[in-house]
Amino acid sequence: MSRPSLNDLTAFVAVASHRSFRRAADEIGTAPSTLSHAMRALEERMGVRLLNRTTRSVFPTEAGLELLARLRPALGALDEALGAVAPFRGQVAGTVRLNAPRLGAGFIVREILPRMAERCPEVVVDIVVEGALVDIVAAGFDAGFRLAGSIPADMIAVPVGRPLAFACVASPAYLDRFGVPATPEDLARHRCICHRVPGGRLYRWEFARAGQALVVDPKGPVVLDDEELMVDAAVKGLGIAYVADWAAETALRAGLLRPVLAAWMHPPEAAAVYYPGHRAVPPALRAFLDIVKEARPR
Incomplete structure (x- = not known):
């Protein structure tokens, strides 16, 4: 058996991690058909089937x-070895693969990437925007961005930005027409902008006050899977939205939305970038984390 090339092995790891030729090809920067051909050649060279393929999955x-x-x-150790020479080159280089929901990705783009581009122009930050919680190690990511309470205990979390809270918001025109709900139970008489979360279910709105927890199944004329679109719908007067305050803060400051049921909302929770605690940190990721720490809440 001839020894496979490093490029072929790296490509295999991408395909096997993503379970997709298309996504692996996007990561590597080649065509899915080229990658599929390379994997068949790798299997022939090694004399064993490595991937089961169907028309829909791998x-x-x-x-x-x-x-x-x-x-x-092994490839991680190789990356660390290559990264170890970065100080001698005088410039950190490499790729940081980050998994984040849309709001977190937006924060990274606005607050972190401009500083990265200035200080570490040879570092590529590859962000995959995904609402579902994923195992970042199994999926081949260097780091993730989530609320602190949803980060696994074996990860190291770096708080970033101000704490995030959820808020019920509606336009002044909507509230003038339909009234202001005084309690979560009043939402049964209101139009709600519903949120479909990854997996397909509708999000249940969660409230708490004086130790009393309450969950509401919202009903309304609009269902969306993106919080920024939910904010837009609320601004247009389509109903009351339950969203992260990061998504609504611009509209709230401009007076386009007003908060309701504020006394019933849960306390803010820290958002954080997190990464595996059991691995050596490559130079590119270390540089990224150093800038993230600068954006910690003050």
């Missing part, structure tokens, strides 16, 4: 999973 075989488990730490 999944590692038992042999593929074994190879993936052994290649990940």
Whole structure:
């Protein structure tokens, strides 16, 4: 058996991690068809099937999973070794792969990337915007961005930005027409802008006051899966939205929205960038985290 090239092994790890030729091709910067051909050539060279393919999906075989488990730490160690020479070059380089929801990705783009571009122009920050919680290690990410309470205990979290709270908001015109709800139970008589979360279910609105917790199943004429669109819908007077205050803060400051049921909202929670605590931190990720720390809440 001839030894596979490093490029082929790196490509295999991308395909096996993403379970998708398209997403792996996007990461590597090649065509899915080219990547598929390369994987077939790799299997022929190694004499074993590594991937099961259908018209809709790709999944590692038992042999593929074994190879993936052994290649990940090996390629990680190689990246660390190459990164160790960065100080001698005088410039940090590499790629930071980040998984984040849209609001978090927006914060990174506005607050972190301009500083990264100025200080570390050779570092590529590759952001995948995804609402669902994922295992960043299994999915091949260097770091993630989530609320602190949803970050696994074996990760290291770096708080960033101001704490995030949820808010019920509506336009002044809507409230003038339909009235202001005094309690969460009053929402049954209002039009609500519903939120479909990853997985397909509708989000249940959560409230708390004086130790009393209350969950409401909202009803309304609009269902969306993006909080910024929910804010836009609320500004247009389509109903009451339950959104992260990060998404609504511009409209609230401009007077386009007003908060309701403020006394029933949960306390703010810290948002954080997190990364595996059991690995050496590559120079590119370290540089990224150093700038994230500068954006910690003051």
